[in-house]
Amino acid sequence: MEGIVLNYTISPDDFTRAGEASSDVKRKLKQLGVSPEAVRKVAIAMYEGEINMVIHANGGEITVEITPERILMILADSGPGIPDVEKAMQAGYSTAPDEVRSLGFGAGMGLPNMKSYTDDLKIETKLGVGTTITMEVRLE
């Protein structure tokens, strides 16, 4: 069966638009009849990734591949890269600036959530070049 590929461009520094891509994916997954639990996981993980691209990486591109077996999310940016991935993955670690914290972000929970709500998470990052995060949620 033909899978579905969705592409989104995430614009930098626009908090009002952050979350548009994950909302669209969520709507489509519901139309496909994907289980509510999987929809929830994808929505939470993708929103965190999307907002990270806005806050930390000057936007980027998201590709979502959906098949009846799994949902693959590839979030690619050309931002600063993550110097210490292990540290970044720790709950509570954040380099978010104050003005972002005042909007309620910066708890350092994004990456840990992305990990716990997906079945697989891979981070490829290079300082000064960018970061590509691949997440997978498997379907029954």
Add this chain to the structure above:
Amino acid sequence: MDKFYHSVRLEEELCKGCINCIKRCPTEAIRVRNGKARINSKFCIDCGECIRVCSHHAKKATYDKLDVMRNWKYTVALPAPALYSQYNNLDDVNIVLNALILMGFDDVFEVSAAAELVSEATREYLTLHEDQYPIISTACPTVVRLIRVRFPNLISHLLPLKPPIEVAATIAARRAMEQTGLPREDIGICFISPCPSKVTYAKAPLGTEKSQVDCVLAIKDVYPQLLSHMKAVGEDMLELSTSGKIGVSWGRSGGEAGGLFTENYLAADGIENVIRVLEDLEDQKFTNLKFVELNACNGGCVGGVLNVENPYVAEVKLKRLRKYMPVARSHMENQEHAEEIVPWTERVSYEPVFNLGENMMESFARLNQVERLCRKFPGLDCGSCGAPTCKALAEDIVRGEASENDCVYYLRENLHRLSEEISILADDLHAGGSGGHETLNILKEYIQRISSEMSLLDNKEDEEDG
């Protein structure tokens, strides 16, 4: 009862087939087909937005006429708190309640009194169900219906308590039977409603098998009648009110949450805002919230479409009225059988009405088709096709409910393409190319296709005039 029953209807003769309602419907439930609006009953949540926006008054709510009262030997009026907010300078709710008796009801029972019981039960529920935070209010039937079709992940957060209207109806019916000795079928429980949503609730409730509400009257019908009777209410009026600030406040946004004595709540009103909050709740964007109050109407129930007064003016009146009221006057401990009256007796389950296909295979194929169609359409969301957006038309097409030619731009392009091909063929003929006879036949076929597509356009114009 049909689980997709709804009370918002189209008055066919008045509908001009304009696109106002299709654009405003929050669940994209309306299409204009053959020049008339059609409501998809699976998508409709009875929010009343189309009634508000239709300048031709072609959208109506079904509810009972005042003379329905004659159907029973004994009737009890259940006024919604929003009713009190319709009157100027009302300083005592008892005036309205006594006027209801003068109007012909045998008794009254305030929905706001039942609301105080629900507030108490909610407070208790909150302390026992931390694992279910945030708990979402189920008082507005439109919100429950919306969650049922669109937010499956939030169903487990719904407050499983009956709305005040149902609790009021149950208590009022029991009381009437005890006081009169009449059987249940001789007693009419009449809710005076601010909205079509509660008409739907009374006919096809969620969380309860069958509602105890026997008929629903509109505040806007009762209002003028009551006004004249209110003048006749004298100093000797009966003390009929059994509710206080907490109960009456349920009539406006934030009122229900205000009765829970916690600051960790969110209250949103207006259907678009409600949807945004639900989306965010689903993505777990809020932390430390205990309770979420959601009202489909702007300002809460004072904004219901069957009211007379402007919602914001009504809200001010409600605030003024409650100023000198006691905090609460109805309590669970004084109410017999409260523990069995208040909780839901039936669970609400997900209705995946927005699925594109019957099964996942079909849905995948259809979503791919939708994506392809969307690339073909101009993305103007102009509504001429009768669907609210190009995407909605594409979804209709894959469900087999519309065709590509419903898009006027697509049709126009098709015509252009056909006529270009004709001119190439004609050139070919002119140049004396081989197979002259065959080319002529193809040419004829093209011309026929053009004229049949042109007639599609004519039909569209007829629809718009008609």
